[in-house]
Amino acid sequence: MEASILDEVVIIFGLSIAILFICSRLRIPAIVGFLITGMLAGPHALGLIQDTGTVGELAEIGVILLLFTIGLEFSFRNLLRIRRAVLLGGSLQVGVTILIVAAVARFIGIPWQQAIFFGFLLSLSSTAIVLSILQGRSEMESPQGQTALGILIFQDLIIIPMMLLVPILAGTDDGSGMSIPLFLATSAGIVIFVIVSAKWLVPTLLFHVARLRIPEIFLLSVVLICLFTAWLTASAGLSLSLGAFLAGMIISESEYSHEAIGAILPFKDVFTSFFFVSVGMLLNLTFLFEHLGLILLLTAGVLVLKAAVAGAATLAIGYSLRTALLTGLAISQIGEFSFVLAETGASYGLIDNGAYQAFLAVTILTMIATPFLIDGAPKAASLAMTLSLPERIRRGTIRETAPEEPRMKDHVIIIGFGLGGKNVAKAAKAADIPYVIIEMNPETVREERAKGEPIHYGDATHRAVLGHAGIRTAKVVVVVISDPSAVRRIISTARQANPHVRIIARTRYVGDIADLSSLGADEVIPEEYVTSIEIFNRILSAYLIPRDEIERFTAEVRADGYVLFRSAQAAAPGLQDLGFYRPGAEIETLRVGQDARIAGHTLAEANLRRSFGVTVLAVRRGDEVITAPSGDTTIRGGDVCVVFGPEDQIADLDRYFREKAENNTI
Numbered sequence: 001m002e003a004s005i006l007d008e009v010v011i012i013f014g015l016s017i018a019i020l021f022i023c024s025r026l027r028i029p030a031i032v033g034f035l036i037t038g039m040l041a042g043p044h045a046l047g048l049i050q051d052t053g054t055v056g057e058l059a060e061i062g063v064i065l066l067l068f069t070i071g072l073e074f075s076f077r078n079l080l081r082i083r084r085a086v087l088l089g090g091s092l093q094v095g096v097t098i099l100i101v102a103a104v105a106r107f108i109g110i111p112w113q114q115a116i117f118f119g120f121l122l123s124l125s126s127t128a129i130v131l132s133i134l135q136g137r138s139e140m141e142s143p144q145g146q147t148a149l150g151i152l153i154f155q156d157l158i159i160i161p162m163m164l165l166v167p168i169l170a171g172t173d174d175g176s177g178m179s180i181p182l183f184l185a186t187s188a189g190i191v192i193f194v195i196v197s198a199k200w201l202v203p204t205l206l207f208h209v210a211r212l213r214i215p216e217i218f219l220l221s222v223v224l225i226c227l228f229t230a231w232l233t234a235s236a237g238l239s240l241s242l243g244a245f246l247a248g249m250i251i252s253e254s255e256y257s258h259e260a261i262g263a264i265l266p267f268k269d270v271f272t273s274f275f276f277v278s279v280g281m282l283l284n285l286t287f288l289f290e291h292l293g294l295i296l297l298l299t300a301g302v303l304v305l306k307a308a309v310a311g312a313a314t315l316a317i318g319y320s321l322r323t324a325l326l327t328g329l330a331i332s333q334i335g336e337f338s339f340v341l342a343e344t345g346a347s348y349g350l351i352d353n354g355a356y357q358a359f360l361a362v363t364i365l366t367m368i369a370t371p372f373l374i375d376g377a378p379k380a381a382s383l384a385m386t387l388s389l390p391e392r393i394r395r396g397t398i399r400e401t402a403p404e405e406p407r408m409k410d411h412v413i414i415i416g417f418g419l420g421g422k423n424v425a426k427a428a429k430a431a432d433i434p435y436v437i438i439e440m441n442p443e444t445v446r447e448e449r450a451k452g453e454p455i456h457y458g459d460a461t462h463r464a465v466l467g468h469a470g471i472r473t474a475k476v477v478v479v480v481i482s483d484p485s486a487v488r489r490i491i492s493t494a495r496q497a498n499p500h501v502r503i504i505a506r507t508r509y510v511g512d513i514a515d516l517s518s519l520g521a522d523e524v525i526p527e528e529y530v531t532s533i534e535i536f537n538r539i540l541s542a543y544l545i546p547r548d549e550i551e552r553f554t555a556e557v558r559a560d561g562y563v564l565f566r567s568a569q570a571a572a573p574g575l576q577d578l579g580f581y582r583p584g585a586e587i588e589t590l591r592v593g594q595d596a597r598i599a600g601h602t603l604a605e606a607n608l609r610r611s612f613g614v615t616v617l618a619v620r621r622g623d624e625v626i627t628a629p630s631g632d633t634t635i636r637g638g639d640v641c642v643v644f645g646p647e648d649q650i651a652d653l654d655r656y657f658r659e660k661a662e663n664n665t666i
Contacts, residue, residue, distance in 0.1 A: 008055060011048050012277055015041055029371035031129060034273050035364065038280020045285050052281045059278035062271030063128045063336070064244040068226045069268050070131050070149075071248020072261050073140065076198070079249070082150040084317050089147060090154020092313035093331075097123040100305060113169040117350045120162045121342055121359060122302060124335035125310075127152045127241055128275055129367055133374050134330065144326035147314050151331060156242040159337055163344060170348035186236040193232070194246050203254040210256060210442035210457060215263070222260045225251060241337075255445060255457045262462025279336065283364045287357045295358065299365040303373070307332035320396035321389065322381040329377040333366035334359075408434050409473045415460045415490060416481035417444055417453075420506060424478050425453070436469045461489040463497055471497045479505040479521075484512065488519055495520030586647045587617070590657050594637035597661040604631030612653045614645030 016037045023033035041048040049055065079086075098119030105115035130148055131140070139145040202225060209221045226247045233243030251257050288295055311328030315321065342359055345351045351359070385394060411434035414421050421437065428435040437455040439445050445457045458465035460479075471477070477494050479487050484507065491503055503521045507513070510526040517524060537550055592599060598606050608614050619626040619633065620640040626633060635641070641657070643650060 005054055008049050008051065011041060012037065012055070012274070015048070016273065016277070029133075029375075031132065031276055031371050032368050034276030035280040035368055038277040039283050039285060039364075040280075041277070042281030042283070044281075044283065049281065052278065055274055055278045055281065058271060059275035060240060062268070062273065062275040063241050064226065064230050065264060065268035066128055066132060066272050066275075067241045067244040068230075068248040069261060069264055070135065070140070071245040071250075072252050072257050072264075074149075074245075074249055075252050076249060078146075079153075082146050085147045085150025085314075086154050089313045089317045090151045090158070092316055093151050093310050094123045094155060094158055096313065097306060097309050100309065113171070114350050117166070117169055117345050120165075121338045121345075122306070122334060124155050124159070124338045124341070125152060125306070125331040126333050126335040126367055126370070127156065128272070128336060129333065129370050130330055132272060133371055137374070143319060143323045144330060147317075147319060147323060147327045148330045151310065151313070151327070153242075153245070155335065156245075156337075159341070162341060166341070166344050166348055166350065170345075170350055172348060190233060190236055190246075194229075194250055197229075198250040198253040202250050203256075206251070206254055206256045207442050207446070210259075213440065215459070218256075218259070219263045222251065222256075222263060226264075255449070256442075258456065258465050258468040259458040259462065262459060262464040265462075265464060275336075279364060279367060282339070282360050284357055284360070288361045291358065291361075295361045295365065298358065298362045299369070302334065302362055302366055303332045303369060306334075307373075315393065315396070318396050318398035321394050322385055323396070325381040325384055326377045329373045329380070330370075332373060333370045334363040338363060408436060408470045410475040411435055411470060411473070413438065413466070413469045413471065413474050413477045413494075415477065415479045417441075417448065417455060418480065418482075420480035421478075424480065438465060438469055459486075461486055461493055463493050466490075466494055466497055471501065474498065474501050476502045476504065479503070481506075482508075484508070488516065491516055491519045491521050586650055587642065587644050588650050588654075590641050590643060590650070590654050592635055592637055592639045592641065593658045593660070595660045596637060596657050597659050598635050598657060599637040599661065600634065602632055602634050603629060606635070608643075608653065612645065612649045612656070614643050614649050614653050616641050616643050618642040 016034060019037050019040075020030055020033040022028075023030065023036075040046050042052065043050050098116065101119035101122045102112070102115040105118050106112055110118070130152060134140050134142075134145045134148065140149070205225075206218075206221065209218050212218075226244055229247035229250065230240045230243035233246065234240045251260050307325075307328035309328075310331050311324040314324040314327045319327070339360075342351060342356060346353075346356055412424070412428050414424050414428075414435055414437045417425070417437050417439040421439075425435060425437060435454065437448070437453060438458050438460045439448075439455055440457070440459060442457055445455050448455045456465075456468060458468070460466055460469075463471075471494060477490075479490050481487060481490075487505055487507065491505055494501060494503055502523075504523045504525065505516050505521045506525050506527065507516060508527050513524045513526060537554060603616060608616060616629055617627075618641070619629050619635070620642075621636065621638070643653060645653075
């Protein structure tokens with residue numbers, strides 16, 4: 001059995017790579033490539049895979065993970081914001097579609113029970129395909145993305161009443177199914193569970209899991225929450241996809257949502273591909289080609305009908321004509337849950353085998369058409385906006401807002417909040433530079449967030465975590481963590497996410513500079529020689545090297561990759577020019593005694609340069625500092641003089657400054 005599964009996975013991946021390569025050359029969307037893979041590999045074409053059930057089970061996991069990631073980027077606040085699209089838009093879209101399809105079916109002589117059932121089948125859209133495409137196009141926050149999501153949520157909710165009505169439509173209801181009151185009570189219980197979990201259970205659980213600092217346990221905990229919630233909703237009669245979406249929303253309310261996204265994304269992409277492949281396997285190519293004309297006509301009719309109804313529903317809730325067209329075309333396909341509904345109807349005799357095959361063919365063709373329709377929708381919408389229509393239809397009655405601009409721009413991302421990260425944050429705050437912090441210690445995150453710091457929990461090696469911190473609009477990324485492996489991965493990920501951001505990284509060893517620079521770091525600061533440079537700066541200062549020369553020397557050392565410290569044979573850049581120092585010369589500070597001989601006399605009268613060979617550079621008197629004193633400057637008792645001269649002469653001058661005057665003579 002295990003070998004069989006492995007064989008099927010190898011076949012799917014190998015064939016998918018070949019077909020996706022061809023599709024990319026022909027500019028065909030990847031989703032279409034996966035559907036074609038399923039058609040070719042399935043039992044109705046090449047027959048490479050006979051057991052479609054195993055692939056279908058993997059596909060279910062893909063749908064669960066897809067909806068889970070959508071939920072992670074959503075929130076209860078967002079759900080309330082689109083409640084109009086869920087309740088009004090969704091009910092209009094489903095209700096009107098059912099009525100029109102049922103009316104057309106009755107017109108051609110189909111019994112009313114079957115006519116209503118066909119309305120059920122055609123009213124549902126593909127949550128997995130639509131949200132996958134919109135997420136890939138970064139349109140989930142757009143008006144059409146929010147409206148489509150709202151309508152799809154309503155469809156996921158209305159599936160269960162449809163399932164409950166199938167036996168009634170077939171006239172064979174034995175009362176063994178779930179009753180409407182029980183369904184409502186169960187749904188209310190799940191809502192309460194979701195609220196309690198989001199507010200208390202999940203944040204507490206993930207906090208203790210994150211404290212362990214073991215990525216595998218965190219990942220398994222997130223997956224468990226996702227699968228358990230999906231199982232819970234499925235057990236209550238709701239869909240798995242709705243449960244996964246709710247699980248994502250539960251975690252989205254905590255500070256661990258973006259770390260969860262980063263951990264889940266690789267698995268989501270793999271398993272979601274199985275969903276599209278499994279759908280393609282359902283298509284009977286022989287049946288399709290035998291009835292090609294009819295299937296194409298029905299496909300076109302379904303796309304036009306669903307786009308028109310969904311667009312009208314979007315207009316009815318107040319959106320503009322542009323949003324209505326974009327939304328209508330996005331959800332004009334038939335959904336994956338219609339397969340389950342069709343199988344249930346077939347078991348009750350509401351749909352025969354021929355109609356079932358035609359339904360499968362039409363559904364898959366509408367799914368294949370969806371990426372092309374979404375790509376072409378903006379042009380169609382722009383063309384429609386040029387028509388002479390009432391302003392109420394063109395502009396809508398509600399104010400549409402474009403996707404929110406990034407909350408921060410030209411900010412600093414600080415990765416790690418140890419001593420180094422805290423110092424960077426203090427400097428940024430003092431300079432009024434916006435910054436955001438990423439930290440892996442959940443206790444630090446909780447404590448600093450309570451203090452008002454813009455800090456988030458997450459592993460910065462995950463692109464999703466950097467995305468949440470605004471990597472695309474950041475000006476500088478500062479990496480101040482102690483894990484060398486993680487530093488490398490963070491630099492590489494950050495550079496891929498934003499080719500223009502300036503990356504400054506801290507490392508322990510100078511030998512890492514070339515490696516980190518090749519990964520994309522603009523500046524690498526090695527700990528082992530930062531101290532060396534500071535010490536050498538102090539030495540140069542003691543030898544009276546001018547400050548600008550010291551700074552130039554430091555810059556040259558850093559620009560040369562610290563070669564001075566790495567090689568014993570390396571010449572010290574610029575040191576030959578730092579020649580101010582002369583052996584025996586000193587700068588000292590001397591205090592003048594209250595009754596000293598010089599007190600009350602000017603520097604010209606004392607003539608210290610002739611008597612001692614010493615020059616007074618400055619005089620400090622209380623809070624006042626006299627720089628470059630002239631000959632007319634009077635020296636008073638208690639003054640502190642900064643003097644320059646030979647070491648032995650300064651010693652004589654020190655005694656002179658402390659000697660008491662006799663007869664007021666110098």
